[in-house]
Amino acid sequence: MSVAPLEIDSVITELKALLGDRLSTSQAVRDRHGTDEAYYATMAPDAVAFANSTEEVAEIVRICAAHDTPVIAYGTGTSLEGHVHAPRGGISIDLMNMNEVLEVNAEDLDCRVQPGVTRKQLNEYLRDTGLFFPIDPGADASLGGMTATRASGTNAVRYGTMRENVLGLTVVMADGRVIKTARRAKKSSAGYDLTRLFVGSEGTLGIITEITLRLYGIPEAISSAVVAFDDLEGAVNTVILTIQSGIPIARMELLDEVQLDAVNKFSGLDYPVKPTLFLEFHGTDAGVAEQAEMVKALADDLGGSDFQWTTNPEQRSKLWQARHDAAYAAKALRTGCEVWATDVCVPISRLAECILETKQDLEASFLVAPIVGHVGDGNFHIAFVLDMNDENEVREAERINERLVARALSMDGTCTGEHGVGLGKIKYMTDEHGPAISVMRALKTAMDPQNIMNPGKMLPGN
């Protein structure tokens, strides 16, 4: 499975000549690049190359291609399904030195960035322009990684995912060719949609070295709200009715009572320990008030109590920081434990059924496992809080995860709404896609005939 020792020696020698100190073979650096926030054991690459430019990435890929050596793109390492592990060794290309915002076209509501720019860095950079980039997967991930995994997060219900918000890419192909996938026009009917092909391709088709992103004007008014429910069903049904009513809500996050308890403890809050929705509204002053009133009316009918809303930036920020810290809060529920996060997404008409059945599984289990989700999209997560050394716990999480995925697929849903496939969800790909998997394989072979781009990921048998 791994690269032949003589080949990897040649690669390392050639990369040393190209990069000098920016090629590292130290065990610590390799180990750091051989793992993400998934539950898999580290699988270190043979070396890590710190690239400074598209041309350097292309040259690194050419050297690796000449020696049949795997190439794995690396950003912040915050992926959740084993995306950056190196099961067959090879070279990890760390792209975090490529962290410049290259241009902001405020008039066109777009910008072009290098892949190592993180989402917070971009929004910080945009601060004085009145614009922002909404996609927000929780972690302060790199925009390259977010593109490669088709990330989404809390704002997706209104602004879409990376699928809708990446306008064009520069990509280094498996033979070192450099392509641009699109021009800067807002729409085009000129040829195959290469942009969307690379969004979500997890580094298996090419390495993204520049990204053109859509930006939005910061709304005139933003308000946030919290509402607790007597039961999970009321919370989920409020979500469903809100979406079906066409209310343009910006964020609609569910935390079950286990997660809410964890968040209270971790972030020093005192919300009632009940299934709870965190909401956000974007618009004009009048529009935001109108939206909040509409959702409040729906929630009132479904057992929602104490609907509190605020436009105070500090309170809003505290609320959303608490939401973003949900995984850390879950982890803090059990000292010495890790979080294994999984996610599925189903049509919203099946969401209540899917969450309630999953909750039954969790309540019948001995595991600690909060549910949290971007429920406006039909997307939710389980965060298993596990002692990874306890085989029993890991097996139980696997069992519940299998049932979760099977349930989502049976409801015409997907095995992952936003975390991606990586190593973790390969085994579900054939069930999910049926004969289409053979088309994906043909695409992969056409674009990476040597199978050097992040091998062992996404496609069964890849």
Next chain:
Amino acid sequence: MSVAPLEIDSVITELKALLGDRLSTSQAVRDRHGTDEAYYATMAPDAVAFANSTEEVAEIVRICAAHDTPVIAYGTGTSLEGHVHAPRGGISIDLMNMNEVLEVNAEDLDCRVQPGVTRKQLNEYLRDTGLFFPIDPGADASLGGMTATRASGTNAVRYGTMRENVLGLTVVMADGRVIKTARRAKKSSAGYDLTRLFVGSEGTLGIITEITLRLYGIPEAISSAVVAFDDLEGAVNTVILTIQSGIPIARMELLDEVQLDAVNKFSGLDYPVKPTLFLEFHGTDAGVAEQAEMVKALADDLGGSDFQWTTNPEQRSKLWQARHDAAYAAKALRTGCEVWATDVCVPISRLAECILETKQDLEASFLVAPIVGHVGDGNFHIAFVLDMNDENEVREAERINERLVARALSMDGTCTGEHGVGLGKIKYMTDEHGPAISVMRALKTAMDPQNIMNPGKMLPGN
């Protein structure tokens, strides 16, 4: 270039056995299927197969593949760049018998249709649900054709194009395999985005036999407005400022004074013969009024006069019918002439410059050629009204079109925002895409190794 006579004879014999009367070799039927609304001479297929089901399409494709025979999908024949012509003969598959709405999931705001359902038919079907499908390319095109050409139209500025509104597809591949590209969850990170790969692929990768579409609630309030400007620049700058202000306008259509004059005559209206914007706002009663006031203020500052808005459905309907009849109105400017429509799309910051330079070309030319466009997206059209028998006129239109495309490309725009490539824009593909064209070619070869799917279209050398 064409299929060997013996092969085509076998194909026709086998298809006759499969389809009986639904396989036609009559010259009239072949001719009708060998042309669209583009200016190319008819290129008739060898026969036309009227398919009733996905399985039949698969069987037709299998028969054609066994004899290296081209297969061309056909809907309403309203494409504009020579998408359905048969330059190498082969079999045209007419999909208009497959015209059922298969399911409407009102709760999930989606539906599944066969490819021969037209957009008006779908909206008629949805009438009692409170939902609608917004994409509106003017012609009452089939949804299969709209998907295959990545159509957009007047509502795209708010609702996106077919790219954003197709959720999943059933596709017959070049070897007769049938795949589904996606499940019904609103988002997914599970594998390559096959849906987007087929949207806009113009029948060159496979034949679309079912489409899952996103639906929207009919807005509580809709208002339309018309505003005339002293000059084109004022009109275009009003568009640009509206978009940059983030006003969620639903339609924003420009008609230059030549087009406005044509529309007045054709539709019996009496608007001032000036560059004019047709606008539409969707939202709540309060929201619609707020949006209209905001745009009015922008227009007032830029020489817009007599801003008239209405929520009266009859007046609105008359306005938009006039807009949709723009091409017929243009055609009526010169009896016995045809319209050759071309379109480009540029970043909105370059739109004024691009339209004004193009207008100079037209004013210096002897041709009659209105400008009209979905300018909220940076997308506009020239409708050359030509005597197709006059070589001089055709050459002049070609010259202006070449300059138009070069201008758009020099502004980081695209050679077609919504009409597609077909036969007409193949020659610009290499200029537009550079090295990426080789990736498109690799995709095509991987998915259609015999090059039987709509050959001669989209890719140079295809």
